[in-house]
Amino acid sequence: MNTLDLLQQRVADDLRLLGQPPENWVPDPMGTDHDVVVVGGGQSGVAAAFALARAGVTRTSVIESRPAAATGSWRAKARMLNLRTAKSNAGPDLDIPSLTFRAWYEAQHGRAAYDELPRIPTAEWASYLEWLREQAGIAVRFGVELLRIEPDAGVLRLHLRRGEARFTETTRKVVLATGIVGSGEPFIPQPVTEALPPTHYAHTDTPIDFAALAGRTVAVLGAGSAAFDAAATALEAGAAEVHLYCRHPRLAAASNMGTLKYMAAQENFANLADPLRWKLAWHFRERSPGPTPEVVARATRFDNFTLHLGAAGLSVGLDGGQVRLLSRGHELRADYLIAGTGYTCDLARRPELAAVAADIALWRDRYAIPEAERQRPNATYPYLGPGYQFQQREPGKAPWVENIYCFNFAAITSFGRHVGDVGSIRYGIPRLVSHLVKDLFLADLDHHVARLFAEVPDELQYAQYAHAVHTPASPATLQGDLS
Known part of the structure; x- marks a missing residue:
């Protein structure tokens, strides 16, 4: 048995020791096809689906428009020899040591080889992600393209295409793990x-x-x-x-965003007041x-x-x-x-969002941008909720847009950094999944309240301890004893 086989056994054992993922707890009152559809089968999409499964949200489907060999940017268009992020950055492993890139690389090349790596080679990272997807048991539907999202009686209807076939599916939530181009289009x-x-x-x-x-x-x-x-x-x-x-x-010579590396800043950027978030977001990207x-x-x-x-x-x-x-x-x-001139953020340019973009709040809709700063690109980025969910441009008019979660580059003004890159996964995925779980739970609160008040079957029978129960003497017997 080779060292990679041994590592895979260790992965299986680690997952066993963590406990089997909980059974699905999300009811299906609306008869949808899915509870969550994750759009994008790259590192963010796989990590989100893995975390959702560990949280008991199992009616999750991951779709990816590209074939397996070209998923994400690493094999499709990345031309860098090595990743730009530090090799010590945690990725989509959900803090499970045996699922880290380091564990995978050392199993094949040894500890010394990893120690000598200045950065992670891009080709190795792409192969690692494919291995992790298999170990996590995430089934991705490759070659399925999302054409359009539209509201439909309280749920989201997705118009999809696979080859020449077009079809629709319904879901309660959508996660857009669509990378840097998911915010608009190349500029x-x-x-x-x-x-x-x-x-x-x-x-x-x-x-x-x-x-x-x-x-x-x-x-x-x-x-x-x-x-x-x-x-x-x-x-x-x-x-x-x-x-x-x-x-x-x-x-x-450097990136202003280099200061946004420590845990507290990344965890709390979204909690800052809008004027400070706006100021910092522009400082990072000026x-x-x-x-x-x-x-x-x-x-x-x-x-x-x-x-x-x-x-x-x-x-x-x-x-x-x-x-x-x-x-x-x-x-x-x-x-x-x-x-090599970057990207524009224009949600209406994304085919999947074209039908709903007018109902999504942008920063210019929610924050009173100073006159001299209104032409900054940040103004056209979506103004997101604390769990990366879109917000309504006009409150009360389109509540369903809050069921679409923007876990891609467009989140940068609301969250301060490139959402979806390697460094953002460790902090972003727990936040995303926590809010998805909360929203799904509260949406079916009556069901869960009834479940919490339901009668609990007896686990302990009286017969199991009856023989040890003390039986006090009758009053007559006690009087005789006292006399």
């Missing part, structure tokens, strides 16, 4: 989309045929880690030249986090890589079938442009 500057045909550019969020860029000149817009990863991948694929454009005079030293070195080791700083006035055009870029008097003709 590509308008000058690019207006000047270039789609054949000449792509966003870092989308699949890119880097092999086709061998021998070509590539321009990259943006100076975050994703942009540098794309530049390095193109260079490694044999690009003739890669030019990366940063609008600032220097690369961002400038996007810069690239890590590792990803910068990966690109700059190539002599045919050029970094253009101070490119805020960059102009883009198409000339003779090539991309023409002009920055600070320097002209470049490139064969292809890659935009």
Whole structure:
């Protein structure tokens, strides 16, 4: 038996020692197909489903639009060699030691190999997540896409598609564990989309045929880690030249969000007053986090890589079938442009939310934003409840939106950090599941009150102790004894 088999035995034993997950306690008064549907089969979706099962919410279904081999971002589009988060960060293991990445990695490579890892390799993390999903027993319905959510007589009706087949299912709750793109869509500057045909550019969020860029000149817009990863991948694929454009005079040397690492801050950010949350959220994101030293070195080791700083006035055009870029008097003709320019938060842009987005409260709806700050991107992010649930734009008009839980990047203004990344799981999943359990319990309070007042069957029979019961003497016998 190999060491991974031994670890899997240990996992099974740990789960046994923790006790079997409780039986489902959630009644089904409305005849729904599910109590909870988790949208997204990546690390957040699997962790949420695992935690719900451990909490006795077993009528949970996880759907994922991609096939198993391309679930989440790690295999589908991640181009970094290693995770950006520290290897010590707890992930979707629910604090079960045998389910940690470290336990999985050491079982295959040994303790010394783990100790020598500066960061977790991306490919290893993707394989670990697949292993954890199997060990946790989470069944994901791959290839099922959520097309639309709509209210239906007190529940949520989900319009789904698998291949050519379209169908609907009902659920009481929906968890959107849809990652960074789940908040809206990739952002590509308008000058690019207006000047270039789609054949000449792509966003870092989308699949890119880097092999086709061998021998070509590539321009990259943006100076975050994703942009540098794309530049390095193109260079490694044999690009003739890669030019990366940063609008600032220097690369961002650090992230303001680096202060939001300790437990108390992450646990309590959502408890802060709105003015302070707003101020901090903007402080964290006033400038996007810069690239890590590792990803910068990966690109700059190539002599045919050029970094253009101070490119805020960059102009883009198409000339003779090539991309023409002009920055600070320097002209470049490139064969292809890659935009590593982030994402927009616009819930109406998400097909699954298009029918309900108008009823969801945004920060600009709930907080009196100072006049000078109303154009900040934070204003369009959803204003979430304490359990990541959407809130009604007009209280009382659409209570069903509070049955949709936004466990993705769009939660960043309400909760301070990138919800759904590795570092957020340890704190976010318990909060999410705690509120789901509370909401499900209180929604059926009459049922639970009746259950709590129900007659309890006798466990102890009188016959089991009758022989030991003291029988006092009769009064007549006592009088005779006293005389």
